[in-house]
Amino acid sequence: xxxxxxxxxxxxxxxxxxxxxxxxxxxxxxxxxxxxxxxxxxxxxxxxxxxxxxxxxxxxxxxxxxxxxxxxxxxxxxxxxxxxxxxxxxxxxxxxxxxxxxxxxxxxxxxxxxxxxxxxxxxxxxxxxxxxxxxxxxxxxxxxxxxxxxxxxxxxxxxxxxxxxxxxxxxxxxxxxxxxxxxxxxxxxxxxxxxxxxxxxxxxxxxxxxxxxxxxxxxxxxxxxxxxxxxxxxxxxxxxxxxxxxxxxxxxxxxxxxxxxxxxxxxxxxxxxxxxxxxxxxxxxxxxxxxxxxxxx
Amino acid sequence: xxxxxxxxxxxxxxxxxxxxxxxxxxxxxxxxxxxxxxxxxxxxxxxxxxxxxxxxxxxxxxxxxxxxxxxxxxxxxxxxxxxxxxxxxxxxxxxxxxxxxxxxxxxxxxxxxxxxxxxxxxxxxxxxxxxxxxxxxxxxxxxxxxxxxxxxxxxxxxxxxxxxxxxxxxxxxxxxxxxxxxxxxxxxxxxxxxxxxxxxxxxxxxxxxxxxxxxxxxxxxxxxxxxxxxxxxxxxxxxxxxxxxxxxxxxxxxxxxxxxxxxxxxxxxxxxxxxxxxxxxxxxxxxxxxxxxxxxxxxxxxxxxxxxxxxxxxxxxxxxxxxxxxxxxxxxxxxxxxxxxxxxxxxxxxxxxxxxxxxxxxxxxxxxxxxxxxxxxxxxxxxxxxxxxxxxxxxxxxxxxxxxxxxxxxxxxxxxxxxxxxxxxxxxxxxxxxxxxxxxxxxxxxxxxxxxxxxxxxxxxxxxxxxxxxxxxxxxxxxxxxxxxxxxxxxxxxxxxxxxxxxxxxxxxxxxxxxxxxxxxxxxxxxxxxx
Numbered sequence: 001x002x003x004x005x006x007x008x009x010x011x012x013x014x015x016x017x018x019x020x021x022x023x024x025x026x027x028x029x030x031x032x033x034x035x036x037x038x039x040x041x042x043x044x045x046x047x048x049x050x051x052x053x054x055x056x057x058x059x060x061x062x063x064x065x066x067x068x069x070x071x072x073x074x075x076x077x078x079x080x081x082x083x084x085x086x087x088x089x090x091x092x093x094x095x096x097x098x099x100x101x102x103x104x105x106x107x108x109x110x111x112x113x114x115x116x117x118x119x120x121x122x123x124x125x126x127x128x129x130x131x132x133x134x135x136x137x138x139x140x141x142x143x144x145x146x147x148x149x150x151x152x153x154x155x156x157x158x159x160x161x162x163x164x165x166x167x168x169x170x171x172x173x174x175x176x177x178x179x180x181x182x183x184x185x186x187x188x189x190x191x192x193x194x195x196x197x198x199x200x201x202x203x204x205x206x207x208x209x210x211x212x213x214x215x216x217x218x219x220x221x222x223x224x225x226x227x228x229x230x231x232x233x234x235x236x237x238x239x240x241x242x243x244x245x246x247x248x249x250x251x252x253x254x255x256x257x258x259x260x261x262x263x264x265x266x267x268x269x270x271x272x273x274x275x276x277x278x279x280x281x282x283x284x285x286x287x288x289x290x291x292x293x294x295x296x297x
Numbered sequence: 298x299x300x301x302x303x304x305x306x307x308x309x310x311x312x313x314x315x316x317x318x319x320x321x322x323x324x325x326x327x328x329x330x331x332x333x334x335x336x337x338x339x340x341x342x343x344x345x346x347x348x349x350x351x352x353x354x355x356x357x358x359x360x361x362x363x364x365x366x367x368x369x370x371x372x373x374x375x376x377x378x379x380x381x382x383x384x385x386x387x388x389x390x391x392x393x394x395x396x397x398x399x400x401x402x403x404x405x406x407x408x409x410x411x412x413x414x415x416x417x418x419x420x421x422x423x424x425x426x427x428x429x430x431x432x433x434x435x436x437x438x439x440x441x442x443x444x445x446x447x448x449x450x451x452x453x454x455x456x457x458x459x460x461x462x463x464x465x466x467x468x469x470x471x472x473x474x475x476x477x478x479x480x481x482x483x484x485x486x487x488x489x490x491x492x493x494x495x496x497x498x499x500x501x502x503x504x505x506x507x508x509x510x511x512x513x514x515x516x517x518x519x520x521x522x523x524x525x526x527x528x529x530x531x532x533x534x535x536x537x538x539x540x541x542x543x544x545x546x547x548x549x550x551x552x553x554x555x556x557x558x559x560x561x562x563x564x565x566x567x568x569x570x571x572x573x574x575x576x577x578x579x580x581x582x583x584x585x586x587x588x589x590x591x592x593x594x595x596x597x598x599x600x601x602x603x604x605x606x607x608x609x610x611x612x613x614x615x616x617x618x619x620x621x622x623x624x625x626x627x628x629x630x631x632x633x634x635x636x637x638x639x640x641x642x643x644x645x646x647x648x649x650x651x652x653x654x655x656x657x658x659x660x661x662x663x664x665x666x667x668x669x670x671x672x673x674x675x676x677x678x679x680x681x682x683x684x685x686x687x688x689x690x691x692x693x694x695x696x697x698x699x700x701x702x703x704x705x706x707x708x709x710x711x712x713x714x715x716x717x718x719x720x721x722x723x724x725x726x727x728x729x730x731x732x733x734x735x736x737x738x739x740x741x742x743x744x745x746x747x748x749x750x751x752x753x754x755x756x757x758x759x760x761x762x763x764x765x766x767x768x769x770x771x772x773x774x775x776x777x778x779x780x781x782x783x784x785x786x787x788x789x790x791x792x793x794x795x796x797x798x799x800x801x802x803x804x805x806x807x808x809x810x811x812x813x814x815x816x817x818x819x820x821x822x823x824x825x826x827x828x
Binding site: 048099101102103104107108137138139140141165166214238239242243244245264266267268269270271276 | 412413461463506508510511514518523540541542575576577578579580581583584585586587588589590591592593620621622627628629751753754756757
């Protein structure tokens with residue numbers, strides 16, 4: 001099986017075996033399209049183009065290199081603009097809607113559905129609709145914010161801020177078994193923007209960024225995927241970077257570095273070219289028992 | 298101190314190298330390093346605007362002997378006698394870091410950091426305190442003029458204090474004045490030498506970073522998004538508040554105790570670009586947080602007088618909306634004015650201040666005007682007489698329309714009052730070039746709502762005909778003796794040609810920093826009471 005990314009097994013001095021749980025495989029439908037899977041990237045960030053697109057790059061290591069091929073199946077724009085993409089070990093793609101600029105293609109009531117692009121057919125269909133407890137309105141156009149596939153249990157970890165208001169956080173973090181569609185609530189009453197699942201030895205950790213402030217937290221999960229301890233704040237992005245108030249949207253661990261993609265988030269939409277993203281890299285300092293900033297890009 | 302600073306800036310800008318120096322001749326070694334850095338030819342492009350050649354404001358923030366860790370490997374062989382110089386460019390919000398050997402009179406190494414501010418010299422902290430303690434908002438918030446000796450963290454760059462001026466991208470400092478168990482943060486903008494905002498926090502607690510954006514958003518949210526305000530002036534009274542996607546909403550507008558309008562607002566901005574078919578954006582305007590708006594209110598609405606010569610004709614309530622980065626390409630700024638005239642006329646004005654993604658843009662704001670009262674009839678002029686319309690309809694003011702008295706498009710009347718709708722042909726002395734607008738007349742049905750409360754994005758960006766959204770509410774309903782809503786969609790084409798700019802903005806250099814120069818395009822009909 002072709003691997004998108006080899007799991008990063010780099011050991012830290014005394015934070016050993018923190019592993020990025022990336023078992024992702026390329027979608028099989030790419031072969032039928034004549035795409036070189038190793039040079040193919042998927043994007044949900046195209047200007048003025050709702051949905052998800054695939055393109056083959058001239059240089060796989062440079063996302064800005066020339067696009068040799070481009071593809072979007074008719075179904076891939078069905079849910080409007082979309083957010084973070086995650087793959088499973090068979091090459092199925094999981095993705096959720098995320099409004100951009102306006103709600104024309106992303107009505108607030110439809111933002112809590114996970115979609116899957118089938119690895120064989122390449123067709124996108126609704127995969128699972130998370131419960132919607134409050135009728136969403138213009139005060140919070142968002143639903144699912146974070147999505148991460150953990151291949152150890154074939155689970156999707158998903159955060160949603162659906163129904164939250166300025167006055168009350170109604171966000172939830174769920175674990176969804178992709179095999180039997182069993183849904184378990186991991187957190188309730190907390191708005192989480194981005195999340196990732198990482199392993200230390202046999203222990204599983206959920207790392208997440210809060211939506212209402214710049215803190216990043218870690219919590220150990222038990223075998224059932226439930227919180228096994230109280231959450232610990234491990235990083236504060238406040239004051240860092242060009243804006244100083246970024247929230248952690250996306251997490252990645254590689255080569256001993258925890259990369260956090262930080263974005264401003266105020267529960268409103270963004271103007272077209274307002275893309276503001278900064279990558280904060282942290283290294284664990286065992287002697288001090290904390291993560292220290294190693295770079296901002 | 299503030300006046301001295303202004304003089305220092307003017308002196309620097311008039312110099313061949315527009316740089317405020319940090320060290321004087323008495324600082325042997327440091328001074329030579331500073332001068333060798335400034336006079337190097339590689340620095341020059343950084344000091345002047347590329348297009349106009351105008352001087353940009355620069356300041357040396359630090360000159361020091363370089364530490365071994367400052368020196369890249371390739372220079373280690375000549376590491377003795379090397380000085381590190383940091384220069385901040387206020388216009389570009391960028392930093393130049395150089396390594397200089399003053400004995401050789403040469404710049405050995407140079408690196409440019411975009412959107413980066415170096416650590417500040419202490420005197421800028423003193424300046425920030427001086428600005429803060431003399432600021433009327435600080436004095437009013439603190440209760441009296443704070444003692445500069447009670448300041449904390451005055452010499453700390455805001456970045457270290459978790460404080461930023463994210464929107465203006467200016468260099469800001471945050472002197473903090475403690476009173477009992479609270480601390481007043483004053484964000485001082487060192488580009489404009491003024492206080493950008495103040496905020497009380499509890500001493501000793503760690504909360505959100507106090508930043509320009511936080512202060513701006515908190516004020517707008519608590520004063521205009523979460524509550525409804527009211528105003529009474531010149532015989533007019535109304536309520537107003539900022540909405541989540543329909544901008545500033547005016548309700549219950551009355552003139553001399555007579556209800557004129559129930560609800561007036563702009564629900565959408567459609568921006569299309571003609572050079573690329575289907576390319577454009579539908580923007581909503583509104584609150585800066587917890588909203589579906591992409592172009593945000595970040596400053597409070599304000600009142601201003603409408604004057605003509607020496608006469609005051611009325612007043613206006615004004616609100617601006619802003620997207621991050623404006624006026625850089627693909628960012629937007631909209632301005633809304635509700636004009637109230639002493640003769641009972643009313644004009645909902647909406648305009649673009651540029652700049653958008655190109656010079657081929659057409660802006661189509663969608664304004665909704667709900668008349669107060671439920672017994673209205675809508676009349677069009679036949680050329681001879683007014684003819685009551687029976688069903689909901691749309692029309693374009695250039696399509697076979699007979700105007701009454703040259704520019705009156707339609708008339709709405711109930712048993713007590715009536716209004717003429719006057720087309721905008723550029724006669725309103727606001728630089729407008731005419732609207733070529735679509736009018737839509739629909740029946741108001743409280744059960745259907747049809748935009749009475751916050752309306753999600755109504756239409757696509759890029760339709761060039763009547764399909765701007767309000768047509769969705771036209772379904773042949775009867776409009777005689779009914780509560781009516783008038784929708785208004787002008788068509789504003791931008792222009793960036795020198796001398797005829799319209800719906801446009803550009804950055805120009807003033808006092809060494811970039812400021813926006815705007816060429817607005819205002820639209821809107823005038824609604825005149827029938828006498």
